[in-house]
Amino acid sequence: MKKLVISVYRYNPDVDNAPYMKDYALEVEDGQDMMVLDLLLKLKEQDPTLAFRRSCREGVCGSDGLNMNGKNGLACITPMSALKGNKIVIRPLPGLPVIRDLIVDMTQFYQQYEKIKPYLINDDKTPPARERLQSPEERAKLDGLYECILCACCSTSCPSFWWNPEKFIGPAGLLQAYRFLIDSRDTATEERLGDLDDAFSVFRCHGIMNCVSVCPKGLNPTKAIGHIKSMLLSRAI
């Protein structure tokens, strides 16, 4: 049997004056691997007061975004073996206010997402009878963009979002902004670009690529942000 030490961020504002790290000991079979979410569920059996979000447990819903040994990711698809060292340190996603233990308040994240108008806008006065068709090439442009599950791992790993969460859209929001900017069926490109052309919304991204490094779906927000910057430049020059 192997003894694991798991250090978990704890904070209950009703009881605690300040957050603290609590160490838990857990025994696992030699060579046994499990996802961090399974580990947390075992800890919750030990200590039912431990609070965290989870739902689908297979990397689809994006509920259990956490910071594990310093790197953001989804607990349900991060194997214990992927975390280096004998001690596992689990914290809530950085930069967002903590509601309790590993649960963060995502309001700022969703407000930024809402700003980019994450829905198709089409002012065509005579909509087609059945549906708006796209060519396979036009549809292919949405690959690598639409798959985002809004887990917030990327935005909460971005220093620009930490410092200006109320002004910088963040990588998740900008990935979706580009998803609609590049959609052949959307007619609000000019309006969308106009809304983004300030010193914070897009240009606060300095391309450090933390977002790419942590995205559990393997997406590339930095590339999408680069495309948005190119569109803004083409529009201005």
Next chain:
Amino acid sequence: MVKVATTFGRSGTTDYVLLRASAIILALYAIFMVSFLVSAETVNYAVWTNLFAGLGMKIFTMLALTSVLIHGWIGIWQVLTDYIKRSGLRAFIQFVVCVMLIVCWFAGLLVVWPVEGV
């Protein structure tokens, strides 16, 4: 859209372009100066004065100082808006830095422009 009064350009795109354009000029100026210092056999008062006596060099230097002004203004604004959250303190620091940058520009103009060859 986020409205900001203290940045240099009136839009994010303008700042983005100005930041990069000024960086290119500063890089060219730095490369030129290093090349000059490396290639010159001796650097004394006469050589240095003759270098800055030409109209081209005066304009190049003022262009570089203008780039320092623009690059510094935008850069310090970006750093301050990240790290200084109290708006009064941020405005004060930016005011001081921007005044210093403008003073540097005028000082550069007064120093470089009257230079005559020996």
